[in-house]
Amino acid sequence: MVDLEQLKGGFLNTEFASRDLQIETDNLVTAATASGEGRAEFVDPTHADFQATPAYLCSISSGRHLPIDFPSLGGIPMDGGKAVERFAPVRAEVPLTVKAHLHDIYDKKGRSGRMIFIVVRTELFDDDNTHLANIDSRLVVREKPDT
Numbered sequence: 276m277v278d279l280e281q282l283k284g285g286f287l288n289t290e291f292a293s294r295d296l297q298i299e300t301d302n303l304v305t306a307a308t309a310s311g312e313g314r315a316e317f318v319d320p321t322h323a324d325f326q327a328t329p330a331y332l333c334s335i336s337s338g339r340h341l342p343i344d345f346p347s348l349g350g351i352p353m354d355g356g357k358a359v360e361r362f363a364p365v366r367a368e369v370p371l372t373v374k375a376h377l378h379d380i381y382d383k384k385g386r387s388g389r390m391i392f393i394v395v396r397t398e399l400f401d402d403d404n405t406h407l408a409n410i411d412s413r414l415v416v417r418e419k420p421d422t
């Protein structure tokens with residue numbers, strides 16, 4: 276059985292990946308249009324408030340999903356969903372820094388046994404170090420039952 280307190284002590288809130296990124300205008304327009312978005316601030320690059328949609332932000336990652344030394348939990352991993360918290364618009368053609376850390380690790384008991392949830396928080400900053408957004412990705416691992 277995985278010791279969650281040990282995992283938390285060794286991995287929570289420690290940055291494990293970062294990279295620089297610049298989003299192209301055409302990519303924002305294509306993604307917004309393909310998803311059916313119609314609001315001008317998401318599909319019209321000439322709009323004064325042109326920016327990335329929250330759905331587009333979900334596609335941004337640090338490049339790594341977990342720290343390189345994170346132990347294998349065994350079991351069956353699944354995508355547990357994503358959430359975006361925006362603090363300021365994310366603009367096209369602006370240099371960005373993407374940083375990732377483990378934000379939370381917790382478990383729940385389900386009908387099929389224990390499930391471990393790992394929340395990876397990806398943070399976006401502009402070149403003035405303004406915190407633009409958080410993207411939380413949840414990984415769910417269903418523990419293998421003892422046999």
